[in-house]
Amino acid sequence: MSETDPLHAILADDAPVNLEAEFESSNVKEVLDKLDRELIGLKPVKTRIREIAALLLVDRLRKQFALTSATPTLHMNFTGNPGTGKTTVAMRMAEILHRLGYVREGHLVSVTRDDLVGQYIGHTAPKTKEVIKKAMGGVLFIDEAYYLYKPENERDYGAESIEILLQVMENNRDDLVVILAGYKDRMDKFFHSNPGMRSRVAHHIDFPDYSADELLHIAKLMLAAQNYRFSPDAEKAFFNYISIRMTLEHFANARSVRNALDRARLRQANRLFANASKSLSKTDLMTLEAEDILASRVFVEGKLDMDGDEGSDIVAD
Amino acid sequence: MMTNPNGIVTQGQFSFLPALTDAQITAQLKYALKHGWAIGVEYTDDPHPRNTYWEMFGNPMFDLKDAAGILMEINNCRKTFPNHYIRVTAFSSLRGVESPTMSYIVNRPKKEPGFGLVRQEAEGRSMRYTIHSYATDKPEGERY
Ligand SMILES: Nc1ncnc2c1ncn2[C@@H]1O[C@H](COP(=O)(O)OP(=O)(O)O)[C@@H](O)[C@H]1O
Ligand SMILES: [Mg+2]
Numbered sequence: 001m002s003e004t005d006p007l008h009a010i011l012a013d014d015a016p017v018n019l020e021a022e023f024e025s026s027n028v029k030e031v032l033d034k035l036d037r038e039l040i041g042l043k044p045v046k047t048r049i050r051e052i053a054a055l056l057l058v059d060r061l062r063k064q065f066a067l068t069s070a071t072p073t074l075h076m077n078f079t080g081n082p083g084t085g086k087t088t089v090a091m092r093m094a095e096i097l098h099r100l101g102y103v104r105e106g107h108l109v110s111v112t113r114d115d116l117v118g119q120y121i122g123h124t125a126p127k128t129k130e131v132i133k134k135a136m137g138g139v140l141f142i143d144e145a146y147y148l149y150k151p152e153n154e155r156d157y158g159a160e161s162i163e164i165l166l167q168v169m170e171n172n173r174d175d176l177v178v179i180l181a182g183y184k185d186r187m188d189k190f191f192h193s194n195p196g197m198r199s200r201v202a203h204h205i206d207f208p209d210y211s212a213d214e215l216l217h218i219a220k221l222m223l224a225a226q227n228y229r230f231s232p233d234a235e236k237a238f239f240n241y242i243s244i245r246m247t248l249e250h251f252a253n254a255r256s257v258r259n260a261l262d263r264a265r266l267r268q269a270n271r272l273f274a275n276a277s278k279s280l281s282k283t284d285l286m287t288l289e290a291e292d293i294l295a296s297r298v299f300v301e302g303k304l305d306m307d308g309d310e311g312s313d314i315v316a317d
Numbered sequence: 318m319m320t321n322p323n324g325i326v327t328q329g330q331f332s333f334l335p336a337l338t339d340a341q342i343t344a345q346l347k348y349a350l351k352h353g354w355a356i357g358v359e360y361t362d363d364p365h366p367r368n369t370y371w372e373m374f375g376n377p378m379f380d381l382k383d384a385a386g387i388l389m390e391i392n393n394c395r396k397t398f399p400n401h402y403i404r405v406t407a408f409s410s411l412r413g414v415e416s417p418t419m420s421y422i423v424n425r426p427k428k429e430p431g432f433g434l435v436r437q438e439a440e441g442r443s444m445r446y447t448i449h450s451y452a453t454d455k456p457e458g459e460r461y
Contacts, residue, residue, distance in 0.1 A: 105382045126375065133390070137383025175385040 010066040017061050026060075027099045028053050035092050039085055040221060041214040048205045049093065056100045073202040074102060074177045075169055077191070079184035080207025083255030086181045087141065089207075093179065094139040103177055105137035113147040116161045124157040128164045136175045145180035146190035162194065169200045210253050215242045219257045223288070228265065233290035238264075244298050260296070263305055267292040325429050326364045329404060329420040339388060342405070342423055346384035349407035354418055355379045357408065358390050360401045362460040364429070365450050371404065377415075391423055400426045400461040426452075426461035 011017070023029055032053060035046060052074075059072055074097065078086040091108050098106025111131055118124040132140065142148070142165075148158040169178050180187065180197075184206060191198040210218065216239050223229055230238060238260075245256060268288050272280060297303045327333055337345070349356055356378050359371035374394040378387060387405075394403050403424035408415035430451040437445040452460040 104385075107382050130376075130378075133378060133381055133386030136381070136386040136389075172385065172389075175383070 011064050013065070015065075017064060019057065019061065022057055022061055026057065028057070028096050031092060031095050031099060035089075038221070039088065040217040041210055042085060042089070042207065045085070045089060045205055045207055048203070049089070049096070052203060053096055053100070056097075056102060060100065071102075071173050073173065073200065075201045076177070076179045076203040076205060077187060077201045078179060078181040078205050078207060079187045081183065081209055081253060083253030083257075084207035084209060085254060086207055087143070089205075090139060090141045090179050090181070094177075097139065097177055103138050104175075107135075107138035108141055109135040109138060110141040110143060112143050113158065116142070116148065116165075117157045119157075121157075124160045125164060128161045132164070132168050132172075132176070136172070138176060140176055140178045142178065142180050144182045144186075146182055146186040149190055149194060151193060162197065166196045166200065212239065212242045212246065215246075215254065215257050218254050219261060222258060222261055228261075228286055228288060231287050231289050234288045234293055237290040237293040241293055241296060241298055244302070248298065248302075248304060250304065260293075260305075263296070264288050264292045267295055324431065325425060326402070326422075326431075328364070328366060329422055331421045336425075337421070337423060342391065343384045343388055345419065345421065346387050346405070349419055350381060350384060352407075352409065352418070354407040354409050355415060356381070356387050357406045358387070358394050358403065359406060360394055360398045360403045360424075362401050362426075362457060363450065363453055364402055365432075365448075365453070371402075374398075374403070377408065395424050398424075402426070428461070 032046075032050060035049065039046070055072060059069070062069065076093070078090060080086055087110065090110075094103065094106050094108045097103045109131065115131055116124070116128045118127045148162050150156040150158055165178065168176070178201075180201065182190075191201070216235070219238060219242075220230065220235075241260060242257070245251060245260070250256075265288070271289070271292060272284065297305050323333075325332070331337060346356065357376075358374040360374055361368060361371040374397070375390060378390070381387065391403065391405065401424065402422060404420055404422045406417050407419035409418045410416075432448040432450050435447045435449045437447070439445050
């Protein structure tokens with residue numbers, strides 16, 4: 001994978017190479033453009049990902065001159081609140097690494113503590129190894145990684161899992177890339193108490209919360225992807241909804257937006273059904289009206305809707 | 318030995334060829350993964366051809382995307398049982414049962430004493446023949 005392609009001879013010292021051409025031929029541009037298009041906001045994240053892509057491209061060019069350096073460490077740490085796009089960006093990252101030839105298959109295996117840590121002695125190692133084997137050739141995404149480390153219980157099996165992960169992160173760098181994710185403060189604490197982890201993770205990327213404007217933008221993008229749209233009044237109502245929702249508990253950025261839209265679609269269907277005698281146009285079926293939004297308890301009582309899964313979705317997906 | 322010119326046990330695929338390198342094993346693993354076959358690593362120190370059930374080294378591996386994880390298990394097995402026979406078996410579930418589609422040896426004892434011919438005199442003047450592995454005269458775990 002990352003070794004020099006035997007078909008390409010080592011270039012002469014004065015041979016020119018073209019970074020632009022290398023960029024085009026790797027097809028990463030396509031993924032980066034898609035990232036720009038499909039993900040609203042996230043400026044600092046997009047910049048960091050471009051930087052990493054540039055580093056890997058240059059690394060590839062250096063290889064053409066047989067300028068060897070150790071395979072760059074690619075393990076990463078994504079921090080941010082729920083629904084800020086960490087899982088989504090990790091999936092894109094896997095694709096970028098695949099196109100640049102740093103992972104062989106480019107799939108993402110997303111796990112949490114329960115997938116890695118066992119219930120009894122001798123259970124953890126096989127469990128962790130099984131997950132690692134599944135992730136090989138791609139990216140292992142460990143959500144809320146700090147749950148692996150429970151300092152209050154010194155016999156916790158999480159430590160065993162960390163131990164195995166550390167080994168693989170060091171010895172199998174050509175086989176898989178590990179991305180850890182979670183809340184910023186808890187990840188910082190996790191790295192503080194696990195220096196082994198800290199020294200193996202090279203890239204720390206912080207995902208900021210979205211502004212109300214960005215969330216509205218995201219909502220419109222999500223609706224368009226499902227062939228829905230807001231009426232002008234509904235758009236205003238949804239902006240107000242977001243502004244209130246952001247101040248309530250369990251707010252999960254883009255995920256809360258997705259859930260709110262799901263409930264609005266339900267109300268739209270009910271509304272259409274209630275007026276079933278009237279014949280419906282394509283526009284009717286596509287359009288969310290203000291009343292579909294304003295019926296939310298967020299407006300009526302300043303409380304969360306209970307018909308959705310707003311309570312349970314704080315657990316990252 | 319007349320029936321075993323190389324002095325090695327020949328079972329499964331590729332067993333008349335020189336031992337597969339790790340790169341060659343990886344290529345075979347990729348072939349199996351491409352077909353969606355599950356892969357098991359097994360070991361034994363009883364090489365009799367009718368000994369079909371070898372010990373499993375961990376669980377069979379399902380739904381892997383990449384061969385590196387399987388090669389890692391093969392190497393773990395080699396480290397644990399350096400002087401045993403180790404084979405890799407691929408299973409297809411196409412027919413509703415996991416049926417072996419590939420099977421090849423990836424590790425063998427340094428010295429393979431082979432098999433002796435055993436004659437048993439039966440009724441009348443008839444004679445029964447069987448083969449017997451010299452190695453299995455010793456207890457399990459002490460054979461090679
Ligand atoms: N910037 C964005 N633009 C568009 N959709 C987004 C954006 N960020 C997140 N989403 C959507 O929000 C949902 C939750 O995102 P996710 O990546 O699971 O967040 P996290 O892993 O940080 O909790 C997903 O459906 C995702 O597509
Ligand atoms: Mg997530």
